[in-house]
Amino acid sequence: MSEYRYDLVHDHWVILAPNRNSRPDEFVEAGWKRAAGRCPFCAGHEQDTPPELARYTLAGRTDWQVRVVPNKYPAVVPSGTVVSVESWADESLPGYGWHEVIIESPQHVVSWSEMELEAVELVLAAYQDRLKNLRDQPQVAYAALFKNVGAAAGASIEHAHSQLLATTLLPPPWQIRLARWRKFYYDTNLTVVGQWLQQEQRQGCRLVAADTDWVAVCPFASRVPFEVRVAPRRPAAYFEQLDARLRRRLAALLQRICRRLEAVAPGVAYNVIVHTAPFDPPPHDYFHWYVELLPRLTRAAGFEWGTGCFINPVEPERAAALLKAAEPTSREIR
Amino acid sequence: MSEYRYDLVHDHWVILAPNRNSRPDEFVEAGWKRAAGRCPFCAGHEQDTPPELARYTLAGRTDWQVRVVPNKYPAVVPSGTVVSVESWADESLPGYGWHEVIIESPQHVVSWSEMELEAVELVLAAYQDRLKNLRDQPQVAYAALFKNVGAAAGASIEHAHSQLLATTLLPPPWQIRLARWRKFYYDTNLTVVGQWLQQEQRQGCRLVAADTDWVAVCPFASRVPFEVRVAPRRPAAYFEQLDARLRRRLAALLQRICRRLEAVAPGVAYNVIVHTAPFDPPPHDYFHWYVELLPRLTRAAGFEWGTGCFINPVEPERAAALLKAAEPTSREIR
Numbered sequence: 001m002s003e004y005r006y007d008l009v010h011d012h013w014v015i016l017a018p019n020r021n022s023r024p025d026e027f028v029e030a031g032w033k034r035a036a037g038r039c040p041f042c043a044g045h046e047q048d049t050p051p052e053l054a055r056y057t058l059a060g061r062t063d064w065q066v067r068v069v070p071n072k073y074p075a076v077v078p079s080g081t082v083v084s085v086e087s088w089a090d091e092s093l094p095g096y097g098w099h100e101v102i103i104e105s106p107q108h109v110v111s112w113s114e115m116e117l118e119a120v121e122l123v124l125a126a127y128q129d130r131l132k133n134l135r136d137q138p139q140v141a142y143a144a145l146f147k148n149v150g151a152a153a154g155a156s157i158e159h160a161h162s163q164l165l166a167t168t169l170l171p172p173p174w175q176i177r178l179a180r181w182r183k184f185y186y187d188t189n190l191t192v193v194g195q196w197l198q199q200e201q202r203q204g205c206r207l208v209a210a211d212t213d214w215v216a217v218c219p220f221a222s223r224v225p226f227e228v229r230v231a232p233r234r235p236a237a238y239f240e241q242l243d244a245r246l247r248r249r250l251a252a253l254l255q256r257i258c259r260r261l262e263a264v265a266p267g268v269a270y271n272v273i274v275h276t277a278p279f280d281p282p283p284h285d286y287f288h289w290y291v292e293l294l295p296r297l298t299r300a301a302g303f304e305w306g307t308g309c310f311i312n313p314v315e316p317e318r319a320a321a322l323l324k325a326a327e328p329t330s331r332e333i334r
Numbered sequence: 335m336s337e338y339r340y341d342l343v344h345d346h347w348v349i350l351a352p353n354r355n356s357r358p359d360e361f362v363e364a365g366w367k368r369a370a371g372r373c374p375f376c377a378g379h380e381q382d383t384p385p386e387l388a389r390y391t392l393a394g395r396t397d398w399q400v401r402v403v404p405n406k407y408p409a410v411v412p413s414g415t416v417v418s419v420e421s422w423a424d425e426s427l428p429g430y431g432w433h434e435v436i437i438e439s440p441q442h443v444v445s446w447s448e449m450e451l452e453a454v455e456l457v458l459a460a461y462q463d464r465l466k467n468l469r470d471q472p473q474v475a476y477a478a479l480f481k482n483v484g485a486a487a488g489a490s491i492e493h494a495h496s497q498l499l500a501t502t503l504l505p506p507p508w509q510i511r512l513a514r515w516r517k518f519y520y521d522t523n524l525t526v527v528g529q530w531l532q533q534e535q536r537q538g539c540r541l542v543a544a545d546t547d548w549v550a551v552c553p554f555a556s557r558v559p560f561e562v563r564v565a566p567r568r569p570a571a572y573f574e575q576l577d578a579r580l581r582r583r584l585a586a587l588l589q590r591i592c593r594r595l596e597a598v599a600p601g602v603a604y605n606v607i608v609h610t611a612p613f614d615p616p617p618h619d620y621f622h623w624y625v626e627l628l629p630r631l632t633r634a635a636g637f638e639w640g641t642g643c644f645i646n647p648v649e650p651e652r653a654a655a656l657l658k659a660a661e662p663t664s665r666e667i668r
Contacts, residue, residue: 002410002429004503011506015429017409075351075637075645076336091554095336095349146636154635165637169338172345173642176510220425273640294639301488302480303409303499305628306607308507308642311409 007221008196009229009290011180014221014310018318032110032150032158032267040072041159043106053100056126058118065119066126067103074099075165078137098134098166102126109160111149113258121251123162128247131240131276134166140279141170145239150269153296162272170278178278178286185286193288194235196220206320208260213246214253218316218323225314226264226323228257228293237284239276239291254291260326261295269296341555342530343563343624345514348555348644352652366444366484366492366601374406375493377440387434390460392452399453400460401437408433409499412471431501432468436460438494445483445494447592455585457496462581465574465610468500474613475504479573484603487630496606504612512612512620519620527622528569530554540654542594547580548587552650552657559648560598560657562591562627571618573610573625588625594660595629603630 002017040048049069056066076097104123105115112120127145134140147162148155170178181192188195200206200217208228209216216230230253232246242250254272261268273292277284304310336351374382383403390400410431438457439449446454461479468474481496482489504512515526522529534540534551542562543550550564564587566580576584588606595602607626611618638644 001414002408004427004429004501006425008425013503013506015409015501017407017429019407073351073353074336075349080335091340091342093338095338095351142641144637144640146640148635152633154633154638163636167338167349169347171641171643172347271636271639273636275640292640294636299486299488300634301482302497302605302607302628303478304488305605306478306480306609306626307476307505309505 005221007219007223008199009193009219011177012221012223012309014223014312016312016315018313018315032269039108039157039159041103041157041161042108049101049103054126054129056122056129058122064106066105066122068126068130069101069103071099071101071163076167093168096139096168098137098140098164100130100164102130102162102164104160104162108158110158111160111258111262112255113262115160115255117248117252117255120255121248124242124247124251125244127162127164127274128240128242130164134164135240135279137166139168140166142167142174142278143276145274145276147272148269149271150267150296152269153271153294155269166279170280174278182286191235191286191288193231193290197231197233197288206316208257208320208323209253213249216253216257218320220316222312222314222316222319223310224294224312225297226261226268226295226319227316228261228323229290230254230257230293231288231290235285235288237277237282237287237289239274239289250291254293257293257323260323261293263326264322265295265297270294271296339555341553341557342533343527343553345511346555346557346643348557348646350646350649352647352649366603373442373491373493375437375491375495376442383435383437388460388463390456390463392456398440400439400456402460402464403435403437405433405435405497410501427502430473431499432471432474433500434464434498436464436496436498438496442492443494444492445592445596446589447596449494449589451582451586451589454589455582458576458581458585459578461496461498461608462574462576464498468498469574469613471500473502474500476501476508476612477610479608479610481606482603483605484601484630486603487605487628489603500613504614508612516620525569525620525622527565527624531565531567531622540650542591542654542657543587547583550587550591552654554650556646556648556650556653557644558628558646559631560595560602560629560653561650562595562657563624564588564591564627565622565624569619569622571611571616571621571623573608573623584625588627591627591657594657595627597660598656599629599631604628605630 002015004013005016006013050072052067052069054068055064058065076095076099078098080094105119109115134143143166145164184192197215206218213233215233216228219229271294276289277287336349338347339350340347384406386401386403388402389398392399410429410433412432414428443449468477477500479498518526531549540552547567549567550562553563605628610623611621
């Protein structure tokens with residue numbers, strides 16, 4: 001028997017239908033393609049990208065480890081008319097904004113699972129630095145910070161990279177979501193994410209990892225198989241204010257989750273999305289930042305496109321158990 | 335320069351970024367796979383499906399042309415506890431509902447482009463019949479009526495078929511959308527879809543086809559390349575009440591759009607979604623039914639999953655011009 005489940009954080013429901021696991025097609029093709037051509041993100045090819053905005057170096061080294069460049073094919077650009085957010089009611093506006101690419105390694109790696117822990121940590125530090133920079137820019141309403149790994153997750157270049165896309169408009173789904181979160185906070189003095197985390201910790205059966213600082217969980221109403229949300233246990237609005245000690249622990253946690261996911265589903269494509277508070281003036285005490293990891297093992301079809309809701313063939317309880325039981329790969333033992 | 339565009343119908347915005355058309359990966363792989371194995375939907379294999387719920391025959395023939403069967407791997411089933419819609423506040427409910435498959439042809443065809451017009455029309459008639467049947471069932475809040483063509487659109491079986499998934503819950507995005515549509519109607523005495531249609535007709539540059547009864551248009555804020563919305567010109571809440579004459583013309587229009595789309599992008603995967611009024615008591619005078627055709631030439635990535643908004647590399651004006659100019663295939667000339 002299947003089940004409807006409601007997600008408090010995103011206000012969606014899913015249909016958990018484990019029997020659909022035995023459908024003819026099963027999961028989509030996985031496997032990272034290692035393209036043969038020249039990679040614009042590899043060390044030595046720096047001239048293939050637009051001029052760099054920032055670079056980050058590992059302690060004790062001199063070469064770059066992480067580079068930030070403008071997207072060569074930007075969705076939005078910080079030139080031309082600056083559009084005020086008040087123009088929202090218009091139906092068309094110039095595509096003003098920032099679209100940056102964070103090149104995560106000089107080596108041609110695909111996933112965080114293949115990187116040194118220090119390198120993953122530096123990627124998170126670069127995220128923080130660029131988010132802080134954007135908070136100083138005019139007319140930023142919202143920043144989407146995301147990572148596409150594998151073609152099935154929308155990656156057009158396989159070399160590990162993330163994107164930061166800052167827009168002058170707040171996406172309508174976030175307008176609606178934030179209004180709901182604010183109301184909940186003023187009614188209960190709790191954040192919606194915090195309330196959801198409490199439920200997950202009380203029930204416990206979907207936790208992938210938890211300690212005094214972090215909770216990683218396959219959400220009660222997971223949209224896709226092996227979806228994982230990671231959040232700090234204590235409410236905090238700004239990912240970019242995470243301190244160095246906690247950032248190191250978060251990097252280790254995210255890397256461990258990637259490795260376990262890849263042990264369960266080798267070559268899996270996935271998206272990582274970092275949700276930090278929007279760019280309107282503080283306070284954002286209703287906001288509790290979190291990271292989503294969305295494996296792309298199934299395909300969104302007409303139902304999902306038409307309803308905004310999801311059919312998930314793998315129960316999150318089972319997903320969490322499989323992830324917890326997954327053997328660490330050889331890279332993890334060191 | 336890119337552009338933000340707002341969609342009145344769905345309350346989303348898109349970023350039109352035509353320069354991204356030259357990205358390395360371009361469009362996803364297209365091409366319908368013709369699987370070699372036994373097809374459960376082909377004539378002669380009727381015993382491979384659950385017992386049929388309905389069958390439809392072309393005038394003057396005796397064999398079935400369209401069969402409706404319960405989904406063998408249902409997301410929801412009409413047994414067990416009937417859940418009242420008032421239980422909505424609960425976080426988990428049994429998966430009560432209906433999940434039907436409409437097998438569109440006894441022949442192993444993939445797309446409406448490959449079928450006789452009369453056969454496409456009969457598929458639409460079957461849709462109507464099954465929707466009417468569901469309106470008589472208890473506890474149906476919403477019906478998703480959709481069609482997945484090609485693996486990239488989520489099809490697990492290539493043989494042409496549609497799905498009707500009726501749920502006891504109204505998806506939250508539709509709750510929000512319908513509230514907005516109702517308010518707009520009571521404020522203006524216009525439907526939101528009708529208002530959008532008027533704008534599209536006034537501007538004209540995105541029309542793919544239009545006559546006294548129908549408008550087919552690449553929407554101003556298309557989410558994906560070559561997206562097409564088809565709606566009756568006059569407001570009407572219920573797709574299933576469309577009369578036989580107009581149904582025939584709609585079938586011809588949809589088939590023509592599929593053929594032109596396939597001339598532009600051979601082997602394209604696509605979803606078709608029919609949006610009819612929800613199942614709460616009338617009146618639904620604020621609702622104007624429409625059909626969406628969503629080619630799946632690009633992949634939703636972290637930005638789309640994280641924001642609910644879209645980056646579209648093909649301007650709808652260009653998409654409409656290409657669709658209008660597309661040579662009819664040989665099948666169309668008869």
